Amino acid sequence: MNELLYNTLTNEYITFVKDPKNIVKIKEIRKLLSNIESIKTGLTEYEVVKETNLFRLLHYKPIKEQNYKYPLLIVYALINKSYIFDLQQNKSWIGKLLEQGINVYLLDWKSPSKSDKYTSLDDYVNLFIYNCIEIIKDIENTDQVSLQGYCMGATMCLMYTTLYQKNVRNLTTIAPVVDSEKDTTVIKNMARHMDIDKVLSYHDNFPYELLYSLYASLKPFKQGVNKYLTLFNSLEDESFVQNFLSIEKWLYDTPSIAGATFRQWIKDIYQKNLFAQNKMIVGDNKINLSKIKVPILNIVADADHLVSPGCSVSLNELVSSTDKSLMNFPTGHVGLIASGYSQKNVVPRVGKWILSH
Amino acid sequence: MGINNVNDVNMTDNNDDNRFKSVFENFFRQITELNSLTTFGPFTSLINDPNTNIKTLTEHGNLLIKYQSFLNLYLSRMINAYFLALNKVSTLLDEKKPEDIRKIIINTFEDVYSAMLESSEFSISYNNLLNSIIDINKSYQKFFDSNQIAFRQQMSKEEKDSLFYNLYEIKKLSLVIKKKLNEKKNE
Numbered sequence: 192m193n194e195l196l197y198n199t200l201t202n203e204y205i206t207f208v209k210d211p212k213n214i215v216k217i218k219e220i221r222k223l224l225s226n227i228e229s230i231k232t233g234l235t236e237y238e239v240v241k242e243t244n245l246f247r248l249l250h251y252k253p254i255k256e257q258n259y260k261y262p263l264l265i266v267y268a269l270i271n272k273s274y275i276f277d278l279q280q281n282k283s284w285i286g287k288l289l290e291q292g293i294n295v296y297l298l299d300w301k302s303p304s305k306s307d308k309y310t311s312l313d314d315y316v317n318l319f320i321y322n323c324i325e326i327i328k329d330i331e332n333t334d335q336v337s338l339q340g341y342c343m344g345a346t347m348c349l350m351y352t353t354l355y356q357k358n359v360r361n362l363t364t365i366a367p368v369v370d371s372e373k374d375t376t377v378i379k380n381m382a383r384h385m386d387i388d389k390v391l392s393y394h395d396n397f398p399y400e401l402l403y404s405l406y407a408s409l410k411p412f413k414q415g416v417n418k419y420l421t422l423f424n425s426l427e428d429e430s431f432v433q434n435f436l437s438i439e440k441w442l443y444d445t446p447s448i449a450g451a452t453f454r455q456w457i458k459d460i461y462q463k464n465l466f467a468q469n470k471m472i473v474g475d476n477k478i479n480l481s482k483i484k485v486p487i488l489n490i491v492a493d494a495d496h497l498v499s500p501g502c503s504v505s506l507n508e509l510v511s512s513t514d515k516s517l518m519n520f521p522t523g524h525v526g527l528i529a530s531g532y533s534q535k536n537v538v539p540r541v542g543k544w545i546l547s548h
Numbered sequence: 549m550g551i552n553n554v555n556d557v558n559m560t561d562n563n564d565d566n567r568f569k570s571v572f573e574n575f576f577r578q579i580t581e582l583n584s585l586t587t588f589g590p591f592t593s594l595i596n597d598p599n600t601n602i603k604t605l606t607e608h609g610n611l612l613i614k615y616q617s618f619l620n621l622y623l624s625r626m627i628n629a630y631f632l633a634l635n636k637v638s639t640l641l642d643e644k645k646p647e648d649i650r651k652i653i654i655n656t657f658e659d660v661y662s663a664m665l666e667s668s669e670f671s672i673s674y675n676n677l678l679n680s681i682i683d684i685n686k687s688y689q690k691f692f693d694s695n696q697i698a699f700r701q702q703m704s705k706e707e708k709d710s711l712f713y714n715l716y717e718i719k720k721l722s723l724v725i726k727k728k729l730n731e732k733k734n735e
Contacts, residue, residue, distance in 0.1 A: 193638040309716035412658040
C-alpha cells in the first residue's frame with residue numbers, strides 16, 4: 192500500500208470515528224438489518240386458490256373493472272421468493288397490472304423438503320403449471336390464459352407453451368434463460384464447471400447456502416459493499432431505507448432447489464445448452480421452441496448481471512411466432528420488475544401489450 | 549480383649565478378602581457383559597472390522613490433504629486479487645477528494661474481482677474446493693453409515709433416498725392420474 196493511500200484511509204477512518212453521529216448511524220443500521228424479517232412485503236390482497244407442498248396459486252383481488260378477457264398467470268422463478276412482484280405498495284408489479292384492469296394470478300413456489308428431491312422439471316411444467324392453468328381456466332370459464340414468466344419461470348413458461356400452446360393466449364418472458372452460450376455472467380461461469388452429480392450425491396436439494404455464495408460473487412463491491420455505504424449516506428430518506436430493506440430481505444430469502452430439477456437445469460441448460468438447440472427433453476417430450484406460434488413479448492434488462500441480455504434476446508430468433516416483440520430496458524435483473532423505473536417505464540408498456548393481444 | 553482383638557483382625561482379613569473377591573467378580577461380570585454387547589456402542593466398530601475403519605480413516609486423511617491444497621489455491625487467488633486491486637488503487641490515486649477515492653477503490657476492486665470470478669481458472673478452483681468439501685462430508689457419512697455407532701435406528705442415506713423416491717413416484721402417479729382424468733373430461 193503506498194503512503195498516499197495509507198494516509199488517506201487513515202485520515203478517513205479517524206475523521207469517521209471522531210464524529211459521534213456516525214457511530215449512532217452505524218448502530219441504527221445494525222438495528223434495521225437485524226429486524227429485517229419484520230419488513231412487510233406482499234401487501235396486495237389475494238386469495239389462495241390452491242395450495243400443495245410445493246406451490247400456492249394466488250388470485251389477486253381486482254382493484255378496478257377488468258377490461259381484458261383472459262386471466263394472466265405469472266410464473267415466478269425457483270430462486271428467491273415471488274413477493275418481489277409485490278414488494279411495496281408503490282413498487283408492485285402486480286399492483287400496476289391490476290391498475291390496468293388485468294386479472295392476475297401468481298404461481299408462488301414453496302421450498303422443497305428433502306423428500307421432494309426427485310421433483311423434476313417435468314413435474315414443474317407438466318404437472319404444476321399445467322394444473323394451475325387448468326384450475327384458472329375452470330374458474331374463469333375460459334379456454335386460454337395470458338402467461339408471463341420471470342427468469343427461470345419464463346424458461347418454464349416457454350417449455351409449457353411448446354407443449355400446450357392451445358391454452359396460451361399470449362406469452363410474456365421477463366429475462367428468460369434461453370441461450371446459455373451467450374451468457375457471460377458469473378453464474379454461467381460457475382455453473383459450467385460444476386459437478387452437479389457430485390453436489391447432489393451428498394445434498395438432497397441444491398442448498399440455498401450455495402446459492403448465496405453464488406450471489407455474493409455477483410458485483411461484490413459495487414453492490415455488495417457500495418450498497419451499505421449508500422444506505423449509510425441515505426439513512427434520513429425513509430422511502431429509500433424502506434425500499435433498501437425490502438430488497439435486502441428478498442435477497443436473503445431463497446429456498447433450496449429440488450435436486451432433480453437443478454441437475455437438469457445445470458446440465459441441459461448451462462452446460463450443454465440443449466434448450467436453445469431444441470434438444471432438451473422434459474418428461475417424454477422434446478422441447479422445440481420453434482413450435483411456439485403465439486404472440487410473444489420478450490423483456491430484457493441491458494444491465495442484467497444474472498442473465499446476460501444476449502442469453503434472453505436469442506429467444507426471438509428461435510420461436511416461430513409472427514407477432515413477436517423485444518423490449519430492452521436500461522436497468523438490471525431486479526430493477527426490471529421491482530423499481531421506480533419499472534413502475535414508470537416497464538409495467539405500463541407490458542400491460543399495454545397484454546391488453547392489445 | 550485379646551480374643552476380641554484376634555477376632556477383629558480375622559474379621560478385617562475376611563472383609564478385605566471379600567472386597568477383593570467382589571472387585572474381581574465385578575470386573576469379570578463387566579467384561580462378560582461388554583463382550584456380549586457386540587451390537588452396541590463404539591466397540592462394534594473396533595471389534596467387528598478394524599481394518600475397514602483404518603482404511604476409511606486413511607482415505608479421510610487423504611481427502612483432508614486434498615482439501616487443504618484446494619483451499620490454499622482458492623485463498624491464494626483471493627489474496628492475489630486483493631493485492632492486485634490494492635496496487636491498482638495506489639497507482640490511480642493522486643491528490644483526489646475522499647469521495648473520488650472511495651469511488652476509485654470500489655470500482656478498482658470490482659474490476660479486479662469480477663475479472664477473477666469470470667475466469668475459467670477461478671470457476672475450476674471454486675468447484676474443486678466445493679467437490680473436496682463434499683468428499684469430506686461423504687467420507688464422514690460413510691464412516692457413520694458403516695459403523696452405525698449406537699444409531700441403528702436411523703436409516704442410511706441410501707435407505708432414505710429409496711424411501712423418498714418411492715414417495716415421489718406415488719405422488720407423481722396420483723397427479724398423472726388426475727391429469728389424465730382431466731384431459732378425458734375436456735375431450
